[in-house]
Amino acid sequence: MDARPLAHRQFARYILNHMVQYSQARFDASFAALSDATRRGVLEQLGRADASITELAEKFHMTLTGMKKHVGVLEQAGLVTTEKVGRVRTCKLGPRRLEEEAAWIESYRRLWASRFDELDKVVEELKQKEKSDGRKKRK
Amino acid sequence: MGAKKESDATSGKNRTTVERASERELVVTRTVNGPARIVFAAWTTPELFRRWWVPKSFGISLVSYEADIRTGGTYRLVMGHPSSEQPMAFFGRYIEVTPHSRIVWTNDEAGDNGAVTTVTFEDKGATTLVTIHELYPSKDALDEAMASGATSGWGEQLKQLDELLGTLSGSAGRA
DSSP states (O other): OOOHHHHHHHHHHHHHHHHGGGGHHHHHHHHHHHTSHHHHHHHHHHHHOOEEHHHHHHHTTOOHHHHHHHHHHHHHTTSEEEEEETTEEEEEEOSHHHHHHHHHHHHHHHHHHHHHHHHHHHHHHHHHHHHHHHHHHHO | OOSOOOBOTTTOSBOEEEEEEETTEEEEEEEESSOHHHHHHHHHSHHHHHHHSSOGGGTOEEEEEEEOOSTTOEEEEEEEETTEEEEEEEEEEEEEEETTTEEEEEOGGGGGGOOEEEEEEEEOSSOEEEEEEEEOSSHHHHHHHHHHHSSOOHHHHHHHHHHHHHHHHHHHHHO
């Protein structure tokens, strides 16, 4: 038994949650997009397999126009991307992996920047101390 | 070189960069305003290291830190944070410690997926370029490290939103 991986995930998540306020606007858009049961269902569906708008409309017993609207909202929030090949528009989950990686890297960068900001203070103190010790020796 | 700016215009602090250099590597860089000798001392003197490794702004506390900083020596760092009752231990072994220029250590708390961290101090006179290079055993290990820090995977995000929305609509209904 090993509780560490979970603890580490919680820890890492805590750090990230702390640092992702910058993506608040993005989250708001996602949140709005996800506030609808059909749109959440569409995401779950696309998580299993890509699908055309026609297929989605059938699955959710909707008109093509209605489904196009839902997909448009998801697309604007960056949750879904669509591609038209011939006469069929295929939907799939958005470029979330890359975004997650970028968000992770940015949070990691902030962690290191904060560390270095503190290190700067320690280094500055050591420099001052060396200077004053040097002056004392010369006296 | 040329016009590459080292300092951040707004904070006046030196710039910190992080890059996924390859499938298995992360590289962090920062220029510190002091000679390598001093930066190395701040890194390898435990009572100084304690002052900067765990940034106050993150709400994390340093529970304990012991380190025998020499080639073959070991370290153990325990941190606590509000979202977990259990403090967390980070530990490993120093593969190489070369005064004023290089420290290499293992991150054994992650088991077989742990990275090997190499820190180099490049003395530029009044300043030092510090580079932290983390080499993971595989692409999967680094992906996993990054995924574990991500806010959530899809399933979890949807689940959380569902719960949140359930709470919101529930309370709105009662109000």
